Amino acid sequence: MASAVEIDAMRRALQLARRGPRGLNPQVGAVILSPAGDVLAEGHHRGAGTPHAEVDALSQLAPGAARGATAVVTLEPCNHTGRTGPCAVALLEAGVARVVFALDDPTDAAAGGADRLRAAGVDVESGVEADAARLLIRDWIALQRTGRPHVTVKWAQSLDGRAAADDGTSQWITGPDARRDVHARRAQADAIVAGTGTVRADDPALTARADGGSLLDAQPIPVVIGRSETAPDAAVRRHPRTPLFYDTHDLTAVLADLGARGVQRVFVEGGPTLASAFIRDGLADELLVYVAPVLLGGSRLAIGDVGVPTIDHARRLAVASVQTLGDDLLIVAGPANTPDREGDA
Numbered sequence: 001m002a003s004a005v006e007i008d009a010m011r012r013a014l015q016l017a018r019r020g021p022r023g024l025n026p027q028v029g030a031v032i033l034s035p036a037g038d039v040l041a042e043g044h045h046r047g048a049g050t051p052h053a054e055v056d057a058l059s060q061l062a063p064g065a066a067r068g069a070t071a072v073v074t075l076e077p078c079n080h081t082g083r084t085g086p087c088a089v090a091l092l093e094a095g096v097a098r099v100v101f102a103l104d105d106p107t108d109a110a111a112g113g114a115d116r117l118r119a120a121g122v123d124v125e126s127g128v129e130a131d132a133a134r135l136l137i138r139d140w141i142a143l144q145r146t147g148r149p150h151v152t153v154k155w156a157q158s159l160d161g162r163a164a165a166d167d168g169t170s171q172w173i174t175g176p177d178a179r180r181d182v183h184a185r186r187a188q189a190d191a192i193v194a195g196t197g198t199v200r201a202d203d204p205a206l207t208a209r210a211d212g213g214s215l216l217d218a219q220p221i222p223v224v225i226g227r228s229e230t231a232p233d234a235a236v237r238r239h240p241r242t243p244l245f246y247d248t249h250d251l252t253a254v255l256a257d258l259g260a261r262g263v264q265r266v267f268v269e270g271g272p273t274l275a276s277a278f279i280r281d282g283l284a285d286e287l288l289v290y291v292a293p294v295l296l297g298g299s300r301l302a303i304g305d306v307g308v309p310t311i312d313h314a315r316r317l318a319v320a321s322v323q324t325l326g327d328d329l330l331i332v333a334g335p336a337n338t339p340d341r342e343g344d345a
């Protein structure tokens with residue numbers, strides 16, 4: 001059983017972990033406790049190629065200072081030699097007597113650290129604050145499992161399902177509360193994606209902004225997909241992060257490349273053609289639909305061909321939440337594995 005001091009140390013380690021960047025490696029934090037339960041050192045991982053959290057913490061201590069200590073770590077100490085040596089070995093060499101960690105390492109290459117420590121006589125405890133640790137790195141875990149980032153497809157539509165007026169103008173269908181919500185969600189993504197059609201029509205900045213227009217601290221990488229050239233003076237080229245341009249319609253390949261760059265969460269902002277393609281290809285994990293109480297009519301449907309030739313192939317969704325934002329509605333939904341439904345007729 002973990003002690004109250006160890007649980008507190010784990011909560012502190014989770015805070016430390018958040019200081020690290022989201023990317024190819026997970027965010028991990030570590031706290032070294034003396035046998036009496038005093039904090040000897042703290043550490044966190046600062047991204048691929050830099051020391052892991054345990055080693056970062058140990059490096060602050062004089063040789064021998066961690067003998068008999070307890071290492072509290074948010075992820076199982078790794079057991080493999082990448083750009084840095086195995087953390088399990090570093091802990092053994094430091095003479096640590098006990099290791100408390102939150103989550104088992106989900107990667108085959110790095111797992112086994114706990115067994116190695118136990119085999120060497122270290123007292124090892126796992127699962128402490130595991131839910132919080134899992135939540136912190138859930139996108140990274142999903143990326144290890146699927147090889148691609150989590151994809152949210154967002155659009156704003158009129159009550160009659162249009163994404164733009166007949167002449168193509170679409171700013172602004174929704175009100176300020178909905179737009180604020182979009183910007184906050186953009187800031188939580190690692191990349192914002194738009195098609196060349198939207199870049200041509202709207203010249204979006206693809207930045208995450210506060211109410212007054214100032215940039216939020218977190219700025220996802222802007223990504224443009226499509227074979228047409230983006231104009232040299234397009235607003236996206238002035239984004240604080242270097243934009244990525246993918247001259248292809250192969251969305252699986254785009255996501256694989258983004259995943260290989262450590263992008264864990266993608267926010268697709270349309271337009272209708274690209275959003276439909278993500279859905280059609282089965283790559284949309286979450287849909288965010290902002291519905292405004294306005295009618296636009298005309299031909300500019302919010303969503304086009306999603307590969308549904310007949311009602312038997314309808315893409316059934318499970319609604320996760322419905323929320324009112326000012327005058328607008330936000331519906332959050334995801335793919336549902338529902339059995340066939342009977343027709344309404």
Ligand SMILES: NC(=O)c1ccc[n+]([C@@H]2O[C@H](COP(=O)([O-])OP(=O)(O)OC[C@H]3O[C@@H](n4cnc5c(N)ncnc54)[C@H](OP(=O)(O)O)[C@@H]3O)[C@@H](O)[C@H]2O)c1
Pocket residue numbers: 154155156157162163164168169170171173194195196197198199201202225226227228229248249250251269270271272273274275277
């Ligand atoms: N209401 C909203 O939420 C919202 C959001 C965004 C935009 N809009 C509106 O939508 C309109 C633009 O719509 P749009 O459909 O032309 O824009 P879009 O979806 O941004 O861009 C479509 C283009 O994306 C490229 N593309 C990349 N991958 C593709 C794939 N797998 N399949 C098909 N095409 C792919 C193609 O361009 P290439 O020919 O270059 O390959 C295609 O012509 C504008 O009126 C804009 O104001 C509304």
